[in-house]
Amino acid sequence: MYQHVREFVNHLVPLTEEEWEAAYPFIDVLKLKKNEFFVEEGDIARYISFTNKGYLRVYYNHDGTEITRDISPLHSFVTALPSYVSRTPSFEIIQAITDCELLVIRRDHLEELFEKYNHWQKVGRRIMEEMFVDTQRRIYAFITQTAETRYKLMMMQFPDIFLHVPLQYIASYLGITSQSLSRLRKTVLFDEE
């Protein structure tokens, strides 16, 4: 049950058995069917989740179109951070793209853990650092690469996502329309042959 999250966390900050034991009572399992929501628009995000199984999508509505900010890789932490941090209604929506099994922890419980265990606070810090670096990488990609290159890199980096996620979501993650993605896929296909 906790195997993946333990690997993920211990890779950042090795924790003692006692520190893990302190966390377990706060961790719940949440199963979502495909298309169910983890956070709906206007909710206050009170939980952080770890995707034990399945894929989540973080997106928001912009002039009637959905803008995908993130498609969670397997075994990663996800929340609607702006809402979570500031306790304000979320503009970000988090939805299960596939059936999901999530490990979730409530914000106030996590804060309690952070206050009591410096090492858990450190885990929180290290996770944010990694997420920040990832996001910076994505900004560089927007500045220096064409949509085609971004698409190819995404294919290489997260091939499993393409098996489970509708192309329109991938398009908006890449910052283009699904029509443009479709056109671009055609040229990529011919280039490869």
Added chain:
Amino acid sequence: MYQHVREFVNHLVPLTEEEWEAAYPFIDVLKLKKNEFFVEEGDIARYISFTNKGYLRVYYNHDGTEITRDISPLHSFVTALPSYVSRTPSFEIIQAITDCELLVIRRDHLEELFEKYNHWQKVGRRIMEEMFVDTQRRIYAFITQTAETRYKLMMMQFPDIFLHVPLQYIASYLGITSQSLSRLRKTVLFDEE
């Protein structure tokens, strides 16, 4: 001397006088003349800095052109995080755009502070959270807005930067060429009249 950094940090996590006193011995002042470097390409970033005075630019070389990742607002924390976190040679370069006065702290000293004081660890976590949310906002801007809109918003949000920073740097921060920025500025100008 410490006024601005105290305000910045206390806004995120109120610290006791004792916690501040523990930090002071680790904080040094570093003055940089315009165009001097805080981190050069290939350096390992061993310091985090807080811009007490002046503006820093974080950029990297991509096929002979400089890509600006960040122009630090006054009174903010800056480092080349990928290098800092992983202790690897930095591809990011940090340079003073104006004369600067920086408060700097060495990584090993900061880690020591983090280990000893849970609240300092929390400060580190909260700063990363804020930076992550900011970066996400920037990604949304790339996806949903044209360069013109991004330019206008930047003008409104950081008017002081435009007084001190060459336009070419702003252009690459916005993800466009300086020629495009120039063209775009002309139309913005006429629109306003």
Added chain:
DNA sequence: GAATATTTTTAACAAATGGTAAAAAATGAA
């Protein structure tokens, strides 16, 4: 202050991506 280097602007054309509309294909439900 003159000379030099750097930055910004302008222009014409090229390439990438968007918008709209509709067809085709794939998926899901009865």
Added chain:
DNA sequence: TTCATTTTTTACCATTTGTTAAAAATATTC
């Protein structure tokens, strides 16, 4: 399976941004 719905693709034209080159403006150095 069949029908209805959703997703993906195609096509055409519009818009945005890039590329190249050169001129103009500004800053720097001697």
